[in-house]
Amino acid sequence: MHHFTYRDNELFVENVAVQELVATYGTPLYIYSKATFQRHFTAFDSAFGALPHLTCYSVKACSNMHILRFLGKMGAGMDIVSGGELFRALRAGIQPAKIVYSGVGKTRTEILQALEAGILMFNVESMGELEKISEVANQTGHTANVALRINPDVDPHTHPYISTGLKENKFGLDMEQSYAAYMRAMELPAITPMGIDCHIGSQLTSLSPFREAVEKILLFREKLCSAGLCIDYIDLGGGLGIPYDTEEPPHPQEFGKLLTDMLSGLGITLILEPGRVIAGNAGILVTKVQYTKKTATKEFVIVDAAMNDLIRPSLYQSHHHIAEVSPRGRAKHTVDVVGPICESGDFLARDRLMPAVEPRELLAVFSAGAYGFTMSSQYNSRPRAAEVLVRGDTAHLIRRRETYEDLIAPEETRS
Numbered sequence: 200m201h202h203f204t205y206r207d208n209e210l211f212v213e214n215v216a217v218q219e220l221v222a223t224y225g226t227p228l229y230i231y232s233k234a235t236f237q238r239h240f241t242a243f244d245s246a247f248g249a250l251p252h253l254t255c256y257s258v259k260a261c262s263n264m265h266i267l268r269f270l271g272k273m274g275a276g277m278d279i280v281s282g283g284e285l286f287r288a289l290r291a292g293i294q295p296a297k298i299v300y301s302g303v304g305k306t307r308t309e310i311l312q313a314l315e316a317g318i319l320m321f322n323v324e325s326m327g328e329l330e331k332i333s334e335v336a337n338q339t340g341h342t343a344n345v346a347l348r349i350n351p352d353v354d355p356h357t358h359p360y361i362s363t364g365l366k367e368n369k370f371g372l373d374m375e376q377s378y379a380a381y382m383r384a385m386e387l388p389a390i391t392p393m394g395i396d397c398h399i400g401s402q403l404t405s406l407s408p409f410r411e412a413v414e415k416i417l418l419f420r421e422k423l424c425s426a427g428l429c430i431d432y433i434d435l436g437g438g439l440g441i442p443y444d445t446e447e448p449p450h451p452q453e454f455g456k457l458l459t460d461m462l463s464g465l466g467i468t469l470i471l472e473p474g475r476v477i478a479g480n481a482g483i484l485v486t487k488v489q490y491t492k493k494t495a496t497k498e499f500v501i502v503d504a505a506m507n508d509l510i511r512p513s514l515y516q517s518h519h520h521i522a523e524v525s526p527r528g529r530a531k532h533t534v535d536v537v538g539p540i541c542e543s544g545d546f547l548a549r550d551r552l553m554p555a556v557e558p559r560e561l562l563a564v565f566s567a568g569a570y571g572f573t574m575s576s577q578y579n580s581r582p583r584a585a586e587v588l589v590r591g592d593t594a595h596l597i598r599r600r601e602t603y604e605d606l607i608a609p610e611e612t613r614s
């Protein structure tokens with residue numbers, strides 16, 4: 200079952216026609232399906248049902264408050280990477296004891312905010328951060344639960360910008376440094392070493408890098424235990440991929456089986472931080488064709504969404520399926536789908552076989568739910584798009600379209 204379907208040559212999100220939503224809310228428009236979000240969360244979370252576990256949705260994938268709230272109600276914890284995401288998670292009613300905090304650059308202020316909130320644990324990414332957390336916690340009368348993010352040096356076979364578990368990446372500590380860091384953590388005041396953390400990359404389409412990482416983590420855990428430090432929490436991060444194009448990533452069920460086979464009976468509580476696999480295919484970006492243009496070598500379809508709305512094609516050369524909202528069976532030809540921004544890197548698709556669309560037609564850019572709106576900007580002074588959440592027969596505006604006034608409001612100083 201999926202919830203972006205054509206009925207009589209009209210694209211629907213659940214039971215609502217995209218045309219109708221555009222008539223009300225305009226373009227560019229992010230549209231999410233609540234049923235799809237829920238189905239993805241349940242499929243993922245239930246795959247680990249045989250293990251003590253906590254599924255911490257990765258807030259940065261799609262961080263709208265309405266989405267965090269209903270995921271929280273379904274039992275999700277949250278994986279955050281900034282003070283701003285902590286603020287969102289708490290406001291959305293997420294229990295602090297279900298929040299884990301990752302990221303290489305946590306500031307003193309952010310650390311204190313997380314300590315005051317009483318989060319489950321910090322995923323610590325450097326020796327300096329470990330010392331800083333200890334200092335802040337000690338000075339303010341808190342105790343910090345920590346996991347050290349180890350970098351297992353496994354190749355996730357994904358785009359270089361989203362691989363994080365290789366030696367050359369900025370994330371985590373290598374195995375030797377990690378061992379020293381755990382030994383240090385045992386001596387530091389106000390620190391409880393509670394977990395081992397790792398996140399090897401994003402958009403993984405095979406399970407073998409996960410298997411390799413878990414094998415290394417389990418050996419490492421034994422080594423720590425021999426040194427008198429027995430760790431109960433293993434956080435495996437996120438990273439499970441989704442089909443954007445022809446990829447065939449493993450089903451969460453297979454991922455669950457792998458980890459259940461490897462971890463059950465060991466007294467381990469597993470933490471997972473899925474983002475893309477929950478949100479990616481739960482959202483589309485709808486855009487209106489403005490112009491078509493032929494040059495000596497190329498044909499362009501110029502649309503009203505741009506790299507400021509969806510940066511993934513420009514940043515990662517990533518593929519997003521693009522289709523007409525109202526298909527008419529026309530012959531296909533090869534075009535570039537580009538936005539109005541003054542950059543040659545502003546494109547949604549290159550050399551794409553598409554029907555000969557015309558100005559004013561609507562196009563749907565699929566798989567835009569994760570790292571879509573959250574990576575958007577106001578570049579070229581373009582107000583950010585609106586976000587709509589569809590649930591069955593109804594649609595809710597969950598973020599209004601920004602206005603020109605929104606663009607300049609923070610600049611209105613009275614000096």
Ligand SMILES: *Cc1c(COP(=O)(O)O)cnc(C)c1O
Nearest residue numbers: 257301401437438472473474475
């Ligand atoms: C981005 C991120 C995630 C989520 O990754 P997905 O590929 O979207 O599942 C999880 N954990 C950490 C630490 C991250 O940085």
